[in-house]
Amino acid sequence: xxxxxxxxxxxxxxxxxxxxxxxxxxxxxxxxxxxxxxxxxxxxxxxxxxxxxxxxxxxxxxxxxxxxxxxxxxxxxxxxxxxxxxxxxxxxxxxxxxxxxxxxxxxxxxxxxxxxxxxxxxxxxxxxxxxxxxxxxxxxxxxxxxxxxxxxxxxxxxxxxxxxxxxxxxxxxxxxxxxxxxxxxxxxxxxxxxxxxxxxxxxxxxxxxxxxxxxxxxxxxxxxxxxxxxxxxxxxx
Numbered sequence: 001x002x003x004x005x006x007x008x009x010x011x012x013x014x015x016x017x018x019x020x021x022x023x024x025x026x027x028x029x030x031x032x033x034x035x036x037x038x039x040x041x042x043x044x045x046x047x048x049x050x051x052x053x054x055x056x057x058x059x060x061x062x063x064x065x066x067x068x069x070x071x072x073x074x075x076x077x078x079x080x081x082x083x084x085x086x087x088x089x090x091x092x093x094x095x096x097x098x099x100x101x102x103x104x105x106x107x108x109x110x111x112x113x114x115x116x117x118x119x120x121x122x123x124x125x126x127x128x129x130x131x132x133x134x135x136x137x138x139x140x141x142x143x144x145x146x147x148x149x150x151x152x153x154x155x156x157x158x159x160x161x162x163x164x165x166x167x168x169x170x171x172x173x174x175x176x177x178x179x180x181x182x183x184x185x186x187x188x189x190x191x192x193x194x195x196x197x198x199x200x201x202x203x204x205x206x207x208x209x210x211x212x213x214x215x216x217x218x219x220x221x222x223x224x225x226x227x228x229x230x231x232x233x234x235x236x237x
Contacts, residue, residue, distance in 0.1 A: 052226035060218025
């Protein structure tokens, strides 16, 4: 027969066990811990339209039927265009530019004896396609298209003759453009422009006139800035 002391101890142990289980059940459950979603930087896209300005320096060759005037000078103007980024790194665009040109040169040539010839490039414009490779915020591109230029000439033989020529040509170039942020970019570009050969009519007051066949071609290096319209494209995840 079990002693009363043993029975009391057993009952007390059972009571403590039951009380512990009830206390554990009454404790609130721990709230789940959620990790913050990573903050992703907005993805950069070149697929936008833009407007900008540029300055540069050019040097050219004005060929007066074999007599050469090496023109040079500064230039400045503006540009506008649109880019399309169909997939991945490929960027296709169209761009138009117009600029004032300070390229000029005067030289003595053996024409009508010995005459002072002067060639001036007044302004130019172009419309070109751009094909580029985008390395995130840096775009490497080639461009090609049509150009239009305005030129003035003079020939001093003792009598001052003058002539003008507006002509079409073609352009080819290479460049690199880098985005400073989501809207502003800077660029460096080289162009070769060939306006071909054209007959220029020279006239003078109270004197006769004549034509001279003149070919124009030049090289241009430009630095510029563009503003891309539209805001950042938010990355999806």
